[in-house]
Amino acid sequence: MTAESGHYALVLALALALIQSTLPVIGARWRDPTLMNVARSTALAQLLFVAFSFAALVTLHVTSDFSVANVFENSHSLKPLIYKVTGVWGNHEGSMLLWVLILALFGGLVAAFGNNLPLSLRAHVLAVQAWIASAFYLFILITSNPFLRIANPPIEGRDLNPVLQDIGLAVHPPMLYLGYVGFSISFSFAVAALIEGRIDAAWARWVRPWTLMAWIFLTLGIAMGSYWAYYELGWGGWWFWDPVENASLMPWLAGTALLHSAVVMEKRNALKVWTILLSILAFSLSLLGTFLVRSGVLTSVHAFATDPTRGVFILLILCIFIGGSLTLYAWRAPALKQGGLFAPISREGALVLNNLFLTTACATVLIGTLYPLALEVLTGDKISVGAPFFNLTFAPLFVPLMIAVPFGPLLAWKRGDLLGAAQRLTAAGVASLIAVAVLWAWTRGGSAFAPLAIGLAIFVVAGALSDLAERTGLFRVPFATAMQRARGLPRSTWGTVFAHAGVGVALIGIVCETTWNSEYIGTMKPDDVAKVAGYELKLDGLTQRQGPNFREMLAQFTVSLDGKQLSTMAPSKRNFTTRGSSTTEAALLTRGASQLYISLGDATADGGIAVRIYHKPLVLLIWFGPILMAFGGMLSLSDRRLRVGAPKPAKAMRGLQAAE
Amino acid sequence: MTRKQRRLTIIGGSLAVLAVAAALVLNAMRDSIVFFSTPAMVAEKHIQAGKRFRLGGLVQPGSLVRGDNLAVTFTVADGSATLPVSYKGILPDLFREGQGVVAEGALDPSGVFKADTVLAKHDETYMPKDVADALKKQGHWKDDYGAKPDVNAGAQGASRAAQAPPRAEQGAPPAKQGASQ
Numbered sequence: 001m002t003a004e005s006g007h008y009a010l011v012l013a014l015a016l017a018l019i020q021s022t023l024p025v026i027g028a029r030w031r032d033p034t035l036m037n038v039a040r041s042t043a044l045a046q047l048l049f050v051a052f053s054f055a056a057l058v059t060l061h062v063t064s065d066f067s068v069a070n071v072f073e074n075s076h077s078l079k080p081l082i083y084k085v086t087g088v089w090g091n092h093e094g095s096m097l098l099w100v101l102i103l104a105l106f107g108g109l110v111a112a113f114g115n116n117l118p119l120s121l122r123a124h125v126l127a128v129q130a131w132i133a134s135a136f137y138l139f140i141l142i143t144s145n146p147f148l149r150i151a152n153p154p155i156e157g158r159d160l161n162p163v164l165q166d167i168g169l170a171v172h173p174p175m176l177y178l179g180y181v182g183f184s185i186s187f188s189f190a191v192a193a194l195i196e197g198r199i200d201a202a203w204a205r206w207v208r209p210w211t212l213m214a215w216i217f218l219t220l221g222i223a224m225g226s227y228w229a230y231y232e233l234g235w236g237g238w239w240f241w242d243p244v245e246n247a248s249l250m251p252w253l254a255g256t257a258l259l260h261s262a263v264v265m266e267k268r269n270a271l272k273v274w275t276i277l278l279s280i281l282a283f284s285l286s287l288l289g290t291f292l293v294r295s296g297v298l299t300s301v302h303a304f305a306t307d308p309t310r311g312v313f314i315l316l317i318l319c320i321f322i323g324g325s326l327t328l329y330a331w332r333a334p335a336l337k338q339g340g341l342f343a344p345i346s347r348e349g350a351l352v353l354n355n356l357f358l359t360t361a362c363a364t365v366l367i368g369t370l371y372p373l374a375l376e377v378l379t380g381d382k383i384s385v386g387a388p389f390f391n392l393t394f395a396p397l398f399v400p401l402m403i404a405v406p407f408g409p410l411l412a413w414k415r416g417d418l419l420g421a422a423q424r425l426t427a428a429g430v431a432s433l434i435a436v437a438v439l440w441a442w443t444r445g446g447s448a449f450a451p452l453a454i455g456l457a458i459f460v461v462a463g464a465l466s467d468l469a470e471r472t473g474l475f476r477v478p479f480a481t482a483m484q485r486a487r488g489l490p491r492s493t494w495g496t497v498f499a500h501a502g503v504g505v506a507l508i509g510i511v512c513e514t515t516w517n518s519e520y521i522g523t524m525k526p527d528d529v530a531k532v533a534g535y536e537l538k539l540d541g542l543t544q545r546q547g548p549n550f551r552e553m554l555a556q557f558t559v560s561l562d563g564k565q566l567s568t569m570a571p572s573k574r575n576f577t578t579r580g581s582s583t584t585e586a587a588l589l590t591r592g593a594s595q596l597y598i599s600l601g602d603a604t605a606d607g608g609i610a611v612r613i614y615h616k617p618l619v620l621l622i623w624f625g626p627i628l629m630a631f632g633g634m635l636s637l638s639d640r641r642l643r644v645g646a647p648k649p650a651k652a653m654r655g656l657q658a659a660e
Numbered sequence: 661m662t663r664k665q666r667r668l669t670i671i672g673g674s675l676a677v678l679a680v681a682a683a684l685v686l687n688a689m690r691d692s693i694v695f696f697s698t699p700a701m702v703a704e705k706h707i708q709a710g711k712r713f714r715l716g717g718l719v720q721p722g723s724l725v726r727g728d729n730l731a732v733t734f735t736v737a738d739g740s741a742t743l744p745v746s747y748k749g750i751l752p753d754l755f756r757e758g759q760g761v762v763a764e765g766a767l768d769p770s771g772v773f774k775a776d777t778v779l780a781k782h783d784e785t786y787m788p789k790d791v792a793d794a795l796k797k798q799g800h801w802k803d804d805y806g807a808k809p810d811v812n813a814g815a816q817g818a819s820r821a822a823q824a825p826p827r828a829e830q831g832a833p834p835a836k837q838g839a840s841q
Binding site for chain 2: 234341342343344349352353356357360361363364367368371372381382383384385386388389392393396397521522523573581582583584601602604610612
């Protein structure tokens with residue numbers, strides 16, 4: 001019964017979405033407020049039905065109803081409860097249902113909190129939202145229905161892929177989807193603005209918090225996925241330039257650019273056409289990501305549902321939405337009025353530069369991701385584009401961007417004073433030069449690259465702090481006054497400081513981890529001692545243990561530094577009988593921001609075991625940086641200016657006329 | 661500056677950045693892409709020693725030999741040719757004899773493929789796409805390579821499992837565990 005009602009609710013949601021895609025648009029054309037208001041109720045009802053459908057699937061997984069194919073293939077009655085729940089989105093069908101649930105959630109939020117939007121704009125935004133929703137409901141119902149029954153129900157399920165049975169994976173996909181799908185709001189706003197032929201600062205003020213929210217989730221989602229890969233895949237890597245990772249990085253880059261250009265549009269009413277284009281691109285790249293993950297066209301670390309009909313269906317959705325929105329853009333964008341003027345050296349100019357580098361970097365990632373695919377289709381040659389490609393293209397583009405980051409907030413709007421900004425960054429520059437010199441001396445004989453890169457990162461962090469010092473008058477006015485001024489600063493300013501500092505912090509982590517990572521790989525027997533980065537790790541012994549749905553072999557290590565015992569570590573290797581596969585559970589020991597990392601290989605015939613031991617200096621900064629960025633985003637989101645919302649245009653109804 | 665000049669400055673700057681990016685991409689394309697080959701293609705093309713490429717195929721059953729200090733050798737086969745591979749390090753969890761494998765490295769002068777990375781880009785039900793395509797092209801593909809292994813989950817479960825089409829899960833499988841050295 002549960003499966004059927006879940007299925008039925010999904011069909012009803014599709015019906016509601018179809019109504020929501022048409023009636024409000026007709027209403028806007030006829031200027032009929034009743035028809036336009038249909039969008040609000042349908043969006044809320046749609047959310048209700050999808051939520052019901054999703055709840056039904058969760059119930060099926062929790063109660064281990066193996067008569068449903070999706071549950072049978074991805075669950076097991078002995079699996080811990082939390083993984084029964086998270087297993088819902090640990091497979092293709094369930095994760096697509098989560099996708100539409102989040103889409104409906106965002107639509108519902110616009111409907112519920114969009115009372116101060118012009119009526120026609122809200123109608124159009126929700127209609128566009130419903131077009132996307134209808135396409136994905138159809139996709140789920142036609143090609144990937146999670147509620148299909150099995151004729152002869154088996155008594156036990158096949159279990160979820162063991163590597164997915166992890167708390168990181170419980171959080172990572174919903175976060176990532178909140179980010180991906182969150183960009184659908186700015187997309188819908190952009191398309192609605194193009195349809196209406198009218199766009200103003202109030203529009204940007206509306207779009208910015210949604211973009212910011214999506215960006216925060218995407219930032220956290222990517223960081224989470226990266227940390228998961230780091231501790232779960234067992235070899236200490238945290239970013240592989242894998243197509244699926246790139247698929248999440250590209251919307252992030254476009255979204256970061258959008259975030260910055262939306263500021264220009266809101267404050268200065270400039271860059272309108274560009275902001276619209278970025279909104280379309282950010283969501284298009286999210287759709288592309290969905291396509292890459294779901295279609296199996298690319299060989300990747302991630303294994304995909306390789307069903308050709310699904311790939312073709314999503315490709316169709318992709319072509320319709322990306323092609324359609326870009327055509328609409330080409331047709332309507334020239335009609336939008338140009339905004340404020342600014343000199344190349346100005347806050348606007350700095351943000352244009354930011355956008356230029358972010359989008360170019362995004363384009364190189366796109367090329368690196370899709371080139372192998374294009375080459376295979378055209379010539380049949382199979383190639384792989386790996387980390388070296390991205391290190392050679394992406395990194396050089398990020399260097400000038402990083403140098404420019406501290407200058408941006410110090411330049412005035414409209415016409416800035418580059419020399420003045422440079423003077424105010426003297427302290428930051430000196431700090432970074434000292435860091436370079438000290439590191440250079442300390443790592444004598446090492447490559448010059450790492451000290452320089454860390455110097456750059458310190459420049460970014462110190463630059464963010466000098467912006468703060470500048471604004472509060474720290475060191476120039478009495479300390480108490482500065483503190484008072486700091487409290488009075490808008491939260492969005494604090495947000496900028498944290499987010500920019502976060503970029504620098506992450507860069508420090510990345511450089512330290514890649515340059516000074518030390519490792520030991522070898523076979524160890526009980527009582528053997530391995531030495532890594534001054535630490536002594538003694539293997540005490542191997543023990544077997546039975547888990548709920550796996551058997552594991554635990555290795556006990558005692559860690560000591562300079563003869564003093566610090567702690568014990570217990571990496572393990574788990575064997576999941578149902579799937580006949582095994583996973584490696586790494587053991588981590590955190591020392592400050594650095595970590596010791598042990599993972600196990602195969603046991604050898606003579607009672608030894610292969611081990612990998614890494615010492616990763618300052619590795620935690622890699623994820624601490626994105627957390628700082630997301631925190632900055634949250635501060636900015638809580639800014640009074642955004643909370644109060646956009647002022648209502650005085651004559652809302654005039655908005656219905658096109659601005660030509 | 662007039663509006664026109666300002667616009668030209670911005671367009672000029674953008675073009676400069678794009679040109680730099682294009683140069684970077686072309687340069688990286690020349691140096692850092694890696695081609696994929698099977699043992700048969702290696703025999704055909706006479707790839708010179710030292711040139712990096714990715715080798716894909718099936719690990720020949722019975723060919724895996726573990727030496728001292730994590731050194732291993734095995735043979736990769738694609739039905740019409742074989743190539744010996746040597747590797748030092750920990751093999752991925754899913755490395756099995758008779759299963760698909762992708763290794764990255766280069767040939768040494770004696771014709772042995774020295775791998776520095778071994779990838780098991782698949783879960784237990786899934787063949788690496790490159791390997792599957794190459795095997796299909798040469799007519800050595802057997803449908804049961806992709807099928808799920810029987811599960812001991814009751815008679816019905818097992819019989820259904822055999823009929824199920826090959827499919828894989830969302831998210832990451834325990835893949836790419838090959839350690840780079």
